Amino acid sequence: MKCIILIAAPAAGKGTISKYIEDKYNYKHISTGDLLRKEIKNNTEIGKEIKSILDKGSLVGDDIIKEVFGKEFNKTKSNIILDGIPRTLAQAKMLDELDEENDNVEISKVIHIDIDKEIAVERIENRIICENCGSVFNKKLVKDLKCTKCGDNLISRNDDNKETFLDRYDTFLKETKPLLDYYGDKVITIYNNSTLEDIFKNVDELLKGDE
Template sequence: MRIILIGAPASGKGTQAKLISEKYNIPKISTGDILRENIQINNEIGKKIRNILKNGELVSNEIVCELIKKRIQKKDCINGFLLDGFPRTKKQAEYIFNLRIKIDYILEFIVPHQLILKRICGRRVHIPSGRIYNIHYNPPIEEGKDDITKEKLQIREDDKNDIVKKRLENYEENIYSLTQYISKKKNIKYFRINGKESILNIYKKIETLLNKE
């Protein structure tokens, strides 16, 4: 099973991707995770990515596509995979389809921008462990501190209000041409998902869609 999840930042893709990945035993491939891994390694490409994200810009199609291609060529993707947040542009979609890899499902998550801003700007991260909190939905026991280590929580550079607004603008510039392109693809089941609902309700709906076959 090969699945693509698309949607604005913080539309719920990552949460559902994890659940789907575990249920169907396919690797979750997140553009964000791959980009952050390179940033952490601090290699040449990682330094480039860091500067791009810091300014709220989108990482170029060339960089993202090459990183994704390398990942889906690994052995664990032979029986399927889930792409979380890729493609983000029509060019990226053309790239993935030109690889002649069969895609079974595309799920697009729809969430109002005001809710997205609340979700992202409320995020607090414990950098060493990767634990994520949200001051509105999942606050730490002690304000500003990790529940386990009591170390200070951080706001990621790309989670700041001005940067998030810019990311959403970039997303809107690309989403129309992307969805127009993929909706015309034959033999792919394309569904829109209401991302405002609870995690469990969204997951149940997705499970029903995937189990119809």
């Protein structure tokens, strides 16, 4: 099984691009955020622990991430694309350990999605998402506030504002971007300053043969 890691600045289009790879190339999307939410929803022992950490406003530590993510990683039977992990060097090393223990999965590519900061801010301020299917739209480009895929309402997320973005961007530069050096030759950079068609064309070029 192949494993693609996505490393993307906030608002660089990670969601859209991973959805494209998931649908067209049949990769399974594994998001640490989703996994943590699932544990909370199922009210598991670890889910209770996660909830109490998040309720305090703290970040979930790597030991918990390893347990929750490792379970999913080890049982995968298809190609996977990782979203939200690794976020730090410590998590990248943890992922290497899991990868070594698991002959079944190979980290095949690291896709770095880059974007100009100014363009990212502009997008954040105009971003609306579908309440139902999660599709992302630009406020300036839609006629009414309805999803063109499923017809449900489009809303702005609370955390889609400039201050939160700049905060996240700094964290990305400090903690996540150094991973590009860590992965070295495996990294392929795609610039998300142009149209989606161009970006998808780049992705197709990268994943030729994976269909």
